[in-house]
Amino acid sequence: GAGVSQSPSNKVTEKGKDVELRCDPISGHTALYWYRQSLGQGLEFLIYFQGNSAPDKSGLPSDRFSAERTGGSVSTLTIQRTQQEDSAVYLCASRLDFVGTQYFGPGTRLLVL
C-alpha cells in the first residue's frame, strides 16, 4: 500500500517568508509525528498528534512553528518568518495506533536563503 507522502520534496524560500509543509500519513494511522533533521544530524522531535487528542507540541523550537492535523489525516507544518537556521529536512512519520513502528515519509528539504 501507499506509504507516508510529503510535499513539497524541496522548498527554497527567502528569510522572513512563511512556508507550509504537508504530510499525508498512511491511511488509517492514528498517530502522526513531525521531526526536523539538520544536515548530518539525528532526528529532532517537533510535534505529535494522536487521534483527536490535544497534540504534544513540546518539541516545537519557537512560536514561529505550528502544525495542524485536519480530520485526523493530513497534517500541515507551518513555519512563519523563516530564519536561515530553519534550513533542514522536515520528516513526517505515522503509526497505526498507540504503540509500535513509526513509518517515515521522504521528507521536505527546506532551504532558507
Next chain:
Amino acid sequence: GENVEQHPSTLSVQEGDSAVIKCTYSDSASNYFPWYKQELGKGPQLIIDIRSNVGEKKDQRIAVTLNKTAKHFSLHITETQPEDSAVYFCAASNGHNNNDMRFGAGTRLTVKP
C-alpha cells in the same frame, strides 16, 4: 525520560566484512527497539525491530541482539555490500507513553568496494 546513545558515529568497512552498531538506553521499561536505515535524500526506513521478550532476531544478513540487563542492543550486518552504505538509527520506546520513542544520533556506515 528515555535517553538513547549510539556508537560509533561513523563506521567504514570493506565490502564483505561485518559491521556492528551499538546502542544503549536508560529506561529499563523500554520494550521495543527498532532500527532504521536512511539513504541519502530519503526518509528513514525500518529494517528490523526487536521486542524485549526475545534476545536476538535475524533477517538474512542483518541481526539485532538485545541485552536487557545491560540495557544495550546492537545491529549486526554481515557480508556487507556497497548498498548497505547509509545512516542507521536505533530507537527505544516503552509503549506506555504515546510519544516516548527516542532515537540515537545515527551511525554513518560506509562500505568500501
